[in-house]
Amino acid sequence: xxxxxxxxxxxxxxxxxxxxxxxxxxxxxxxxxxxxxxxxxxxxxxxxxxxxxxxxxxxxxxxxxxxxxxxxxxxxxxxxxxxxxxxxxxxxxxxxxxxxxxxxxxxxxxxxxxxxxxxxxxxxxxxxxxxxxxxxxxxxxxxxxxxxxxxxxxxxxxxxxxxxxxxxxxxxxxxxxxxxxxxxxxxxxxxxxxxxxxxxxxxxxxxxxxxxxxxxxxxxxxxxxxxxxxxxxxxxxxxxxxxxxxxxxxxxxxxxxxxxxxxxxxxxxxxxxxxxxxxxxxxxxxxxxxxxxxxxxxxxxxxxxxxxxxxxxxxxxxxxxxxxxxxxxxxxxxxxxxxxxxxxxxxxxxxxxxxxxxxxxxxxxxxxxxxxxxxxxxxxxxxxxxxxxxxxxxxxxxxxxxxxxxxxxxxxxxxxxxxxxxxxxxxxxxxxxxxxxxxxxxxxxxxxxxxxxxxxxxxxxxxxxxxxxxxxxxxxxxxxxxxxxxxxxxxxxxxxxxxxxxxxxxxxxxxxxxxxxxxxxxxxxxxxxxxxxxxxxxxxxxxxxxxxxxxxxxxxxxxxxxxxxxxxxxxxxxxxxxxxxxxxxxxxxxxxxxxxxxxxxxxxxxxxxxxxxxxxxxxxxxxxxx
Amino acid sequence: xxxxxxxxxxxxxxxxxxxxxxxxxxxxxxxxxxxxxxxxxxxxxxxxxxxxxxxxxxxxxxxxxxxxxxxxxxxxxxxxxxxxxxxxxxxxxxxxxxxxxxxxxxxxxxxxxxxxxxxxxxxxxxxxxxxxxxxxxxxxxxxxxxxxxxxxxxxxxxxxxxxxxxxxxxxxxxx
Numbered sequence: 001x002x003x004x005x006x007x008x009x010x011x012x013x014x015x016x017x018x019x020x021x022x023x024x025x026x027x028x029x030x031x032x033x034x035x036x037x038x039x040x041x042x043x044x045x046x047x048x049x050x051x052x053x054x055x056x057x058x059x060x061x062x063x064x065x066x067x068x069x070x071x072x073x074x075x076x077x078x079x080x081x082x083x084x085x086x087x088x089x090x091x092x093x094x095x096x097x098x099x100x101x102x103x104x105x106x107x108x109x110x111x112x113x114x115x116x117x118x119x120x121x122x123x124x125x126x127x128x129x130x131x132x133x134x135x136x137x138x139x140x141x142x143x144x145x146x147x148x149x150x151x152x153x154x155x156x157x158x159x160x161x162x163x164x165x166x167x168x169x170x171x172x173x174x175x176x177x178x179x180x181x182x183x184x185x186x187x188x189x190x191x192x193x194x195x196x197x198x199x200x201x202x203x204x205x206x207x208x209x210x211x212x213x214x215x216x217x218x219x220x221x222x223x224x225x226x227x228x229x230x231x232x233x234x235x236x237x238x239x240x241x242x243x244x245x246x247x248x249x250x251x252x253x254x255x256x257x258x259x260x261x262x263x264x265x266x267x268x269x270x271x272x273x274x275x276x277x278x279x280x281x282x283x284x285x286x287x288x289x290x291x292x293x294x295x296x297x298x299x300x301x302x303x304x305x306x307x308x309x310x311x312x313x314x315x316x317x318x319x320x321x322x323x324x325x326x327x328x329x330x331x332x333x334x335x336x337x338x339x340x341x342x343x344x345x346x347x348x349x350x351x352x353x354x355x356x357x358x359x360x361x362x363x364x365x366x367x368x369x370x371x372x373x374x375x376x377x378x379x380x381x382x383x384x385x386x387x388x389x390x391x392x393x394x395x396x397x398x399x400x401x402x403x404x405x406x407x408x409x410x411x412x413x414x415x416x417x418x419x420x421x422x423x424x425x426x427x428x429x430x431x432x433x434x435x436x437x438x439x440x441x442x443x444x445x446x447x448x449x450x451x452x453x454x455x456x457x458x459x460x461x462x463x464x465x466x467x468x469x470x471x472x473x474x475x476x477x478x479x480x481x482x483x484x485x486x487x488x489x490x491x492x493x494x495x496x497x498x499x500x501x502x503x504x505x506x507x508x509x510x511x512x513x514x515x516x517x518x519x520x521x522x523x524x525x526x527x528x529x530x531x532x533x534x535x536x537x538x539x540x541x542x543x544x545x546x547x548x549x550x551x552x553x554x555x556x557x558x559x560x561x562x563x564x565x566x567x568x569x570x571x572x573x574x575x576x577x578x579x580x581x582x583x584x585x586x587x588x589x590x591x592x593x594x595x596x597x598x599x600x601x602x603x604x605x606x607x608x609x610x611x612x613x614x615x616x617x618x619x620x621x622x623x624x625x626x
Numbered sequence: 627x628x629x630x631x632x633x634x635x636x637x638x639x640x641x642x643x644x645x646x647x648x649x650x651x652x653x654x655x656x657x658x659x660x661x662x663x664x665x666x667x668x669x670x671x672x673x674x675x676x677x678x679x680x681x682x683x684x685x686x687x688x689x690x691x692x693x694x695x696x697x698x699x700x701x702x703x704x705x706x707x708x709x710x711x712x713x714x715x716x717x718x719x720x721x722x723x724x725x726x727x728x729x730x731x732x733x734x735x736x737x738x739x740x741x742x743x744x745x746x747x748x749x750x751x752x753x754x755x756x757x758x759x760x761x762x763x764x765x766x767x768x769x770x771x772x773x774x775x776x777x778x779x780x781x782x783x784x785x786x787x788x789x790x791x792x793x794x795x796x797x798x799x800x801x
Contacts, residue, residue: 019668149668179667223655323797380667391659417689420663420682480678481663546669593671600673604680607660611653612638 023373028209091162104259158231187372
């Protein structure tokens with residue numbers, strides 16, 4: 001296993017130390033947290049032994065926050081302040097949200113992302129999601145009795161940059177160290193593939209509460225390679241509830257409902273949907289606030305009829321993903337079903353008919369994503385046991401592009417590119433003496449800018465004044481392994497780094513996050529300063545550990561003087577950690593980071609040379625005995 | 627070894643048009659297994675940044691070598707033959723005429739919703755393209771005749787574009 005000892009944090013320093021890492025499935029309807037215990041991925045339960053946490057958050061007047069079953073129980077009592085399915089609002093403006101008219105919330109238009117007015121003040125969907133994450137984090141810390149190294153958080157594969165960024169911000173707000181944002185179908189494939197030692201091309205059909213994903217993956221020994229992905233980030237089980245809801249209103253000829261009645265009727269509709277999975281007919285009965293009775297029966301056939309368009313709406317992305325992968329339905333060896341909504345019989349039938357095979361449902365569709373996330377978290381944390389090793393190659397779901405003349409899009413990075421990926425584009429000035437330039441980045445597949453999602457507007461300033469067309473500005477778009485975009489720019493002829501003025505069309509600025517953190521600390525019992533100090537100490541310890549592991553492994557890449565220098569810097573950091581000055585710790589970490597840069601380069605060089613020298617390191621081949 | 631190393635050297639493969647795709651696949655995976663950000667999820671900032679750069683480079687290299695057209699273009703670029711710069715060279719009239727005929731056939735089949743004919747055109751064109759790539763391979767690997775190869779690759783750019791149009795037409799019929 002020469003290969004992975006190169007990766008930090010090396011196991012050599014403390015080979016038996018198991019790092020605590022978790023996987024979180026932050027779902028529209030329910031959320032879960034899982035971890036790997038004694039080599040097995042398991043969901044962590046609450047005190048009542050329940051694995052699910054309903055993704056429901058209720059804000060009380062006194063600032064108290066209920067999350068989960070407690071909040072869900074009272075949702076019809078206080079619908080305005082009880083937020084359900086908040087995932088649908090992540091990174092979304094009000095105009096993007098379906099059925100906004102039948103929702104009881106006081107929406108507030110904000111640039112990029114909608115906000116909600118509650119008893120406890122104005123809340124961003126990021127803050128609401130952070131409450132759910134905090135609750136799961138507390139559950140994990142309690143169950144594992146220790147400090148978490150970090151978490152893998154799953155997102156729908158079809159989430160765009162704004163939705164991913166919002167999810168990462170929520171994790172940050174909840175005090176979680178995000179090891180990776182992992183696509184939900186990919187997480188399911190890991191759980192499924194490792195369990196079944198599967199090989200071949202698989203499709204993962206993931207219909208959750210509010211999102212739909214389809215991913216086509218190639219599984220070979222130790223490699224999970226996503227070939228194509230597609231979906232609809234605003235289509236899920238909720239929409240089936242909504243169809244029943246509309247049907248009931250139409251059948252019973254109901255007048256417009258109060259928010260409380262609407263929420264209660266929606267709950268009945270959801271129950272009816274679930275009941276129809278195993279029964280031919282479901283009763284929907286409810287006494288309205290006006291004392292009027294709703295009493296109606298929905299049978300399976302009618303349910304299938306009123307939701308036919310929704311079902312076929314999921315098959316369009318399936319066809320597109322297959323085409324992008326250059327495959328036909330017959331090439332698919334197995335179809336893994338993920339998400340509670342795939343329990344609906346009409347879904348099972350439609351998917352079975354399309355792929356001409358029985359879909360695989362042997363893993364609990366509610367848990368499989370969290371279990372896969374935990375498995376990946378365990379790998380990323382460096383808890384490897386030799387044979388458990390694999391490589392994951394995922395893709396970006398939507399093309400990234402730029403606005404050009406006439407409101408058209410020019411694709412810069414096409415969809416389904418393997419990440420991380422980058423692309424540089426050159427621009428020039430069109431006027432003499434021009435020193436600034438505006439760049440508009442969008443995400444989507446459509447020709448017109450207006451039909452794509454606006455991600456960010458950048459202003460390049462400080463371009464040296466030249467005649468028109470003389471300046472050459474190279475703009476680099478980098479998408480990282482989380483699927484998140486960053487942009488840098490440089491003027492080529494003079495080497496001047498043009499400063500970038502980022503005006504995100506979505507999401508939160510660092511200041512906003514800091515503000516929210518402060519707010520949430522003010523309500524929390526623990527002292528904000530103490531928590532920040534503890535976080536810095538943990539981070540510092542993590543860094544020392546990683547550096548020492550690297551030294552134990554590869555000290556031969558350094559001169560004695562270099563080693564001494566690093567050791568001195570480690571000692572300084574260790575000293576500062578023992579104290580209580582957070583700024584000193586951060587400074588010492590910066591120093592150590594600086595001192596180890598060259599070392600990091602040399603180690604990377606060494607590992608690449610090993611591949612090239614043809615010295616077939618026993619890398620992925622170790623999967624043979626898996 | 628740095629980030630500016632050419633793509634063939636990056637995978638320790640000979641600089642040739644004709645190469646073993648399975649070899650390329652396994653070299654690519656070996657390299658990603660070393661440099662991928664998942665290997666450095668809890669490493670130092672510097673190591674994480676490096677890892678992202680290398681993994682990005684590996685993906686770029688794989689993309690450039692996997693498909694024959696991209697690979698041919700890349701080989702020409704390494705040999706100092708810029709396809710863009712030579713873009714203003716006119717294509718011979720007979721080639722352009724042939725292109726017109728192809729396009730008319732595709733247009734007709736598409737408007738007529740003729741799935742069978744489109745599939746037939748797809749296979750015919752596919753075979754033609756494969757034959758032309760074999761010729762490009764000879765020009766690049768054996769004769770090192772880069773200006774001839776440049777001409778052939780430019781024609782192939784037309785043909786591949788046409789092929790993707792046929793595939794789009796087929797896709798829209800299937801929807």
